[in-house]
Amino acid sequence: MRKIFFFLIVLPFFILSCEKKDHENNRDLHRYTLVDKDGNPVPLPEDKLIVLNFMAYSCSACMEEIPVMKKVIQEKKYRDRFQIIAMVIDSDKGDLSDPVFPIYPNHKQNFVRFPVPGTPTTYIITPEGKKLVTIYGAVTEENFRKYLDEALEKSKKILN
Structure with missing residues (x-):
């Protein structure tokens, strides 16, 4: 019964919380014009x-x-x-x-x-x-x- 409870109730919440975190990270990346492979902003000149x-x-x-x-x-x-x-x-x-x-x-x-x-x-x-x-x-x-x-x-x- 505990296993069923875990799979039906706890696991979906865990998955949803992981997806939200990934979505938040992607939203942060949108703030920058360019990012490197690690998601760090690439420094761009402001005057060129x-x-x-x-x-x-x-x-x-x-x-x-x-x-x-x-x-x-x-x-x-x-x-x-x-x-x-x-x-x-x-x-x-x-x-x-x-x-x-x-x-x-x-x-x-x-x-x-x-x-x-x-x-x-x-x-x-x-x-x-x-x-x-x-x-x-x-x-x-x-x-x-x-x-x-x-x-x-x-x-x-x-x-x-």
Whole structure:
């Protein structure tokens, strides 16, 4: 009889309390624009637009576009206006040693706000997370500059 009581009464309350806790944790994650694999907020600059690059170490196009993005983003026109943040989706290992192209291990919660149909996928966003430009596939120097310019124009309209 005790076993029946446990399964019918106590177990459902236990399960519901666990689900509520998970739901509360997910709600907390929504407060942040980006979170790392452990759910910690990713620090974003408040005075720059963010180039949010979703990449995979196993993606050759992703690896090839890193030096292109780093080169263009350091040009005088863009250097003080943009910050690259990369989120790796196929590994728990990030690489924060490069300040120009820091790579954080991704948390699945980021896909709610920033869907990634394939890699590389890049968003250019405001510090608050508003999407200005979405880029599917790898960039070249020429089209990356066009996307950055487009984001600058769109951000001016938002601020005015």
